[in-house]
Amino acid sequence: MNWKEDSILNxxxxxxxxxxxxxxxxxxxxEYYIPKGWKYAKSRPKLTxxxxxxxxxIAFWSSGSNMPGxxxxxxxxxxxxxxDLKKDLKSRGKDSKGLILGxxxxxxxxxESIPKGTKRVLTMHGEIKEFEEEYEExxxxxxxxxxxxxxxxxxxxxxxxxxxxxxxxxxxxLINDYDKLKLTISSFLKSDIxxxxxxxxxxxxEFKFPDKMEDFIKIDN
Numbered sequence: 001m002n003w004k005e006d007s008i009l010n011x012x013x014x015x016x017x018x019x020x021x022x023x024x025x026x027x028x029x030x031e032y033y034i035p036k037g038w039k040y041a042k043s044r045p046k047l048t049x050x051x052x053x054x055x056x057x058i059a060f061w062s063s064g065s066n067m068p069g070x071x072x073x074x075x076x077x078x079x080x081x082x083x084d085l086k087k088d089l090k091s092r093g094k095d096s097k098g099l100i101l102g103x104x105x106x107x108x109x110x111x112e113s114i115p116k117g118t119k120r121v122l123t124m125h126g127e128i129k130e131f132e133e134e135y136e137e138x139x140x141x142x143x144x145x146x147x148x149x150x151x152x153x154x155x156x157x158x159x160x161x162x163x164x165x166x167x168x169x170x171x172x173x174l175i176n177d178y179d180k181l182k183l184t185i186s187s188f189l190k191s192d193i194x195x196x197x198x199x200x201x202x203x204x205x206e207f208k209f210p211d212k213m214e215d216f217i218k219i220d221n
Contacts (some may be wrong), residue, residue: 001156001195002033003024003028004027004028007024007027007028008020008021008024009021009024009025009028009152013069014068014069014070014158015068015069016068017068018062018066018067018068018071018072019151019152021072021149021150022060022062022066022073022074022090022149023042023045025072025074025081025149025152025157025160026045026060026074027042028157029047029060029157029161029164030042030045030047031046032048032161037049037051040070043049044059045059045060046058046059046060047060049169049172050083052083053082053083053084054080054081054082054083054170054171054172054175054176055080055081055098056078056079056081056169056171056172057078057079057081058074058076058077058078058164058168059074059077059078059079060074060075060076060077061073061074061075061216062074062075063075063215069150070150071148071150072148072149072150073146073147073148073149074146074147074148074149074160075145075146076145076146076160076163076164076168077102077103077145077213078101078102078103078106078167078168078171079099079101079102080099080100080101080106080168080171080175081097081098081099081100082098082100082103082200082204082207082208083098083100084207084208085098085100085200085203085204085207085208086205089200089203092151096200096203098200098204099200100175100199100200100201100204101171101175101196103145103202104192105188105189105192105195105196106167106168106171107140107142107143107144108140108141108142108143108188108189108192109140109143109188109189110138110139110140110141110187110189110190111139111140111141112139112140112186114130114139115139116138116139116161117132117133117134117139118131118132118133118139118140118155119131119132119133119139119140119142120139120140120141120142121141121142121144122141122142122143122144123144123147124144124147124156124159124160124163125147125156125159126159138190140189143163143167144213145163145167147159147160147162154162175204176204176208177209178208178209178212182212182215182219185219186219186220190220193219193220194220197216197217202216208209
């Protein structure tokens with residue numbers, strides 16, 4: 001995979017504005033996903049997948065802490081919608097966008113294999129960092145959704161693509177298969193599952209898998 005011929009990623013230096021590098025990386029991510037049916041909003045970088053049943057938005061943000069010649073942050077923020085649920089709720093007089101999942105829930109999971117109170121962070125580079133934090137329920141694994149794209153190379157870029165595919169794009173299929181969906185959300189933090197049972201995610205389960213509603217309610221009870 002090569003950058004677009006006119007991309008500044010082919011030739012920039014410590015004086016190149018951080019915003020230009022950030023936008024160039026977002027443009028390259030879009031170049032990868034547009035042929036796969038995604039649409040790209042360039043002005044405020046965001047990818048959108050919409051098959052009229054499911055909509056996934058991936059917004060890209062940067063940081064006020066960027067440092068020219070050293071650090072350009074790329075933050076990846078997903079939102080997953082059920083458009084079928086939105087229509088169903090509207091038909092029942094309920095105002096909803098059909099948002100069923102997003103940040104931070106899908107980037108966090110419970111870990112029983114490390115001491116309670118430990119937060120393990122897995123970066124897109126595959127590096128593991130651990131911190132001591134107080135969690136009431138268990139220890140936590142966070143899939144870090146930020147990466148420094150200053151000095152990005154093709155290997156780094158593919159790691160970003162892998163992260164998006166493995167942690168976000170996969171939901172296109174997961175939300176249509178209850179068994180896979182249950183297996184995935186069962187690893188979420190108990191606090192997140194509790195909130196999901198109160199909101200539109202619960203409405204989605206009742207709409208999409210009405211015979212599984214009782215089973216869903218029992219998750220982590």
